[in-house]
Amino acid sequence: MARQRQISFDFDTPVDRRRTGSLKWDLYQGRDIIPLWVADMDFAAPPAVIAALKKRVSHGVFGYTLPQKELLEVVTQMLEREHGWKTDPQWLVWLPGLVTGINVVCRAVGETGDAVMTTTPAYPPFLHAPGLSGRSLITVSHVDDGTRSVFDFAGMEQAMTGSTRLFLLCNPQNPTGRVFTREELLRLARICLSRGAIICSDEIHCGLVLDPDARHLSIAALDEEIARRSITLLSPSKTFNLPGLGFSLAVIPDNGLRERFRQVMEGIVPHVNALGYTAALAAYRDSADWRRALIDYLRTNRKLVETFVAQTPGLSMRHVEATYLAWIDCRQLDTKDPAAFFESHGVCLSNGKDFGAPGFVRLNFGCPRETLALALERMESAVAGQAGIKQG
Numbered sequence: 001m002a003r004q005r006q007i008s009f010d011f012d013t014p015v016d017r018r019r020t021g022s023l024k025w026d027l028y029q030g031r032d033i034i035p036l037w038v039a040d041m042d043f044a045a046p047p048a049v050i051a052a053l054k055k056r057v058s059h060g061v062f063g064y065t066l067p068q069k070e071l072l073e074v075v076t077q078m079l080e081r082e083h084g085w086k087t088d089p090q091w092l093v094w095l096p097g098l099v100t101g102i103n104v105v106c107r108a109v110g111e112t113g114d115a116v117m118t119t120t121p122a123y124p125p126f127l128h129a130p131g132l133s134g135r136s137l138i139t140v141s142h143v144d145d146g147t148r149s150v151f152d153f154a155g156m157e158q159a160m161t162g163s164t165r166l167f168l169l170c171n172p173q174n175p176t177g178r179v180f181t182r183e184e185l186l187r188l189a190r191i192c193l194s195r196g197a198i199i200c201s202d203e204i205h206c207g208l209v210l211d212p213d214a215r216h217l218s219i220a221a222l223d224e225e226i227a228r229r230s231i232t233l234l235s236p237s238k239t240f241n242l243p244g245l246g247f248s249l250a251v252i253p254d255n256g257l258r259e260r261f262r263q264v265m266e267g268i269v270p271h272v273n274a275l276g277y278t279a280a281l282a283a284y285r286d287s288a289d290w291r292r293a294l295i296d297y298l299r300t301n302r303k304l305v306e307t308f309v310a311q312t313p314g315l316s317m318r319h320v321e322a323t324y325l326a327w328i329d330c331r332q333l334d335t336k337d338p339a340a341f342f343e344s345h346g347v348c349l350s351n352g353k354d355f356g357a358p359g360f361v362r363l364n365f366g367c368p369r370e371t372l373a374l375a376l377e378r379m380e381s382a383v384a385g386q387a388g389i390k391q392g
Contacts, residue, residue, distance in 0.1 A: 041366030048286035085221035110165030120356035172322035207239030247276035324366035
């Protein structure tokens with residue numbers, strides 16, 4: 001029997017992103033700060049994506065572009081293979097970014113003055129998009145069951161009003177890293193459907209499940225009735241590190257809901273560009289080996305972060321089931337602003353206040369191990385140098 005060819009990828013060699021217009025790195029241009037904040041990995045894109053982009057650029061013409069038929073086939077095949085969800089290509093709506101999709105959803109569902117519900121901590125656009133769309137926001141905090149962050153179903157049922165038309169779900173969850181179970185998703189769906197609320201599920205991190213015994217489940221794939229009352233947002237941007245290329249999609253099975261979504265987009269939302277389509281096809285079709293290697297690398301980085309937090313007084317966190325993001329509780333540190341505290345010691349982390357949870361920080365461990373190790377050393381020194389740590 002022929003041996004399977006082993007393909008190796010280099011995630012260890014740092015790529016210098018300074019002075020490239022990088023939001024992540026150039027924010028601190030000229031300062032000795034390691035940026036582990038925005039959800040943007042420091043790895044080069046998959047070789048297959050880079051090769052496809054080079055070939056497309058060599059063509060030299062970048063006019064208005066439609067998705068190739070092969071992309072529709074690849075996406076629907078991916079959804080069936082990885083999500084167990086048989087979809088129709090007509091359900092797909094192309095978007096220049098997932099945040100765009102969140103804002104379109106908030107405008108497409110319900111009317112001005114209606115309510116949108118989500119759970120906190122939440123990806124910041126979840127907290128901003130309803131207000132920008134003339135909707136009110138209802139938030140219910142996740143609860144810690146002693147091992148992980150879970151939904152407060154009773155709190156959600158109590159907080160949901162007669163005007164709640166939309167529920168914003170993030171699965172896998174950003175920033176906690178949860179992969180919600182079938183039972184959790186079904187119970188959430190029952191609550192939403194019984195109140196007449198549409199579910200918008202942001203599943204941008206679905207390709208980054210790190211636990212071997214965990215599996216991402218699209219809530220729309222669980223039941224046809226749920227699917228008809230759902231909008232699922234997807235993108236290869238997190239899994240394959242392509243956020244700057246502006247490609248995303250919505251999967252909307254219901255004809256009326258899909259038409260309303262398209263109407264809101266009309267004349268406002270730009271089309272996906274040629275390079276976005278090219279990169280998406282190469283990512284989904286040709287980069288499975290790269291993704292597997294990335295998952296293995298991220299698992300080791302996760303272990304480094306979780307071990308560091310477990311050994312550092314004043315810090316705590318729950319296990320990261322998916323994503324490359326660690327949600328760290330700093331409320332026992334002697335500081336009112338842990339993000340500013342660590343920034344003053346040379347490490348930039350996302351501020352939990354922006355996610356609706358002051359006292360926490362979010363750490364992006366999607367970087368070369370050398371970079372991560374140096375950042376953790378700085379954080380360790382920062383905590384060790386504190387005058388005191390809160391007790392109790």
